Amino acid sequence: MENTVLKEDNYDIKQTSKKSAILEWVKFGFFLLLIVFLIRHSIGITTVSGFSMQPTFHDGNVVFEEKVSKYFTSPELGDVVIINKREQGYKIIKRVLGVEGDTIEIKNGIVFVNQEAVPEVMTEGVSNDMATVIVPEDHIFVMGDNRAPGESIDSRDPSVGPMPLSSLDGYVLFSLNPLGSIPKPINLN
Structure with a gap:
C-alpha cells in the first residue's frame, strides 16, 4: 500500500x-x-539607398538609428532623420533645415533659414532657387545633402513639401559602415 x-x-x-x-x-x-x-521601437540599422545624402552618406552605407527621443524632443537644424513614407512603402534619410515656424528660402544656391545663410559643413551640388516657404505647425523641412537638381526628392519639391512630424521614424546617430560621425551645420541660434 x-x-x-x-x-x-x-x-x-x-x-x-x-x-x-x-x-x-x-x-x-x-x-x-x-x-x-x-x-x-528604440533602435534600428538602415542601409542608405541612393545618392541624395552625398557626400555625408553614400549608396550602401549603413547607419544607426535611434527612435526613442522623437517622443521627448523636437528635431533641430542639422539633425539627420529618417522619414517613414508609409504611403509609398519606404523610408528616406534627410537633413532637417527647418522646424515649425521657420522660413526657408534658397537664393543663388544658398539656403537661408529665417533670413540667415546656413553655414553648411557637407553638401554637394548647387540647388535651384526656391521661393520662401514657412514650415507649418508639427512639420519639418528636410533636404538631402546632395543639392544638385534632381538628386534628392525632399521638401524643396512642392509635391513633397514640409514633412509631418508624425512621419519621423528616428534620428541617425552615426554611420556604422563606414564608421563615423555626422557633421552638423553651425547652430544659428
Missing part, C-alpha cells in the same frame, strides 16, 4: 514539474517578445 501512495506522490511531482516548466517557457517567450519589441 505504501508503494501506491509513493506512485501517486511521484505522479503529482511530475505534473507540477511539467506545469512549472511550461510556465517558465511561456515567461521566457513573453520576455523575448518584449525585448524584440523594445529593440525594434
